[in-house]
Amino acid sequence: MEPRPPMENDANAATAEELEQQAADVYVERALHGPVFRMAYEHVHTYCELFYLRSGTCTYTVNKAQWHLEAGDIFIVAPGAPHSTRYEGKTSCERIIVFCMPEVILPLLPEAAEDLHGVLERSGKVILNADSRRAVDAMISNMLLENDLPQRFSEDILKLESLHLLLLLLRDGIFSYETMSDKEGYSADIERALKYIALNYPQPLTLEEVADHCNLSATYFSRKFKLITGQTFKEHLNYIRLRQAKQMLCTTDNTVTKIAMLCGFGSSNYFKDVFKADVGISPREYRKKIRAARPPSPAHRLIQKKSGSTPAGALPFFVHFTRTARIYQKCG
Numbered sequence: 001m002e003p004r005p006p007m008e009n010d011a012n013a014a015t016a017e018e019l020e021q022q023a024a025d026v027y028v029e030r031a032l033h034g035p036v037f038r039m040a041y042e043h044v045h046t047y048c049e050l051f052y053l054r055s056g057t058c059t060y061t062v063n064k065a066q067w068h069l070e071a072g073d074i075f076i077v078a079p080g081a082p083h084s085t086r087y088e089g090k091t092s093c094e095r096i097i098v099f100c101m102p103e104v105i106l107p108l109l110p111e112a113a114e115d116l117h118g119v120l121e122r123s124g125k126v127i128l129n130a131d132s133r134r135a136v137d138a139m140i141s142n143m144l145l146e147n148d149l150p151q152r153f154s155e156d157i158l159k160l161e162s163l164h165l166l167l168l169l170l171r172d173g174i175f176s177y178e179t180m181s182d183k184e185g186y187s188a189d190i191e192r193a194l195k196y197i198a199l200n201y202p203q204p205l206t207l208e209e210v211a212d213h214c215n216l217s218a219t220y221f222s223r224k225f226k227l228i229t230g231q232t233f234k235e236h237l238n239y240i241r242l243r244q245a246k247q248m249l250c251t252t253d254n255t256v257t258k259i260a261m262l263c264g265f266g267s268s269n270y271f272k273d274v275f276k277a278d279v280g281i282s283p284r285e286y287r288k289k290i291r292a293a294r295p296p297s298p299a300h301r302l303i304q305k306k307s308g309s310t311p312a313g314a315l316p317f318f319v320h321f322t323r324t325a326r327i328y329q330k331c332g
Contacts, residue, residue: 025104026158028140028147030096033087042084047099048120049077050165051085052140056093059086062123067176068188072133074126074169081123096140100162108163116166119175125191126173129198129244139165171247174198174240189214190228193221194236201240202264207233238274241265245275249287256283 033056042061051060053069060067060075062083069075077083079102087093102120106113128136143161146154174194196213197205210233211221225233241263248259260271275283 024155024158025101026143026147026155026162027099028096028144028158029099030094030144033093033095042082044080044082045099046079047101048079049083050098050100051075051077052096052098052136054094054096054137056091056095057088058093058095059088061085067125069125072128072137074128074136074173076119076122076124076126076169078121078123083123096144098140098143098162098165100159105159105162105166108159109167112167112170115170116163119166119170122175125176126169127176127191127195127198128169128173129201129240132168132172135168136165139168187224187228189216189221190225193225194229197237197240201237201244202262204264204266205237237264238278242275242278245271245283246279246286249283250290259283 051069051074053071053073053075055071057071058069060069060083062075062077062081064082067075102117106116106120109116139161143158143165146158146161176191193210193214196210207222208218211218214221216224222233225231225236229236231239245259245263245265248254248262249256252259254262256272257268260266260268263271265271265274272282275286279286281289
């Protein structure tokens, strides 16, 4: 298998038509764009596109709707959705795109196929917390290396890493189309608030602080937040904190008190009250129940089905994949 040249600039970035002709089921492309660059045409393709902006800012237009992206943002473009990009600002922008075929990726984990199909069939922005952003950046960097310097098993690893990436987004991401109502539409102010909450939920956030971050009065922000998201500020903040707490209960041995502090609840008693009101059982009972019901490793099933053994040097990836799949199944 011949190495593919990395795509470092505008000139050698593939067109949509060229990518349609790629034989690979998963393809990863990196490009650097100058301070002002616009893809001159709106285009569509039959595969799913995961657009990751590593640095800079840009305006992403999908189905005639415009989205402002900043460094660390991810946008999923559904197959068949017309889209284009305009890069802006005073500095260059680096973006990495993962192209994948849903019909190839989804059968790899049938128990998650329905949820993943729901993610891939709608275009939208994904908001991530700081830890998830770092994990996504490392994962996409590894995928780019596998793509540009392919070795034995690279194609299979790219498929599994695409699945891993999608599971992580499904588990940790806040999807714009789920959070913002179709009736009220997109709001840049509320998206900014959602991102601020996702990045700062461990801190003692107040409605006034987030409203000030969005340059809105507290009263107007509170009313607009509920109108757009269907949740009060406090309800959404607790939702984000509870989701993180559930993952920690599944994957760490931290005490309930420590998890309460790490997730921003302020006290273990308040955490226990909020948790039980939402889940129906205490955090301790939830952890015990989840650990007692852990399923066989999806990664091992995939490996055995493919070759009967684990490829040399591939264990760390499969370990991470297994953890993500387990957490998705039990803590999603």
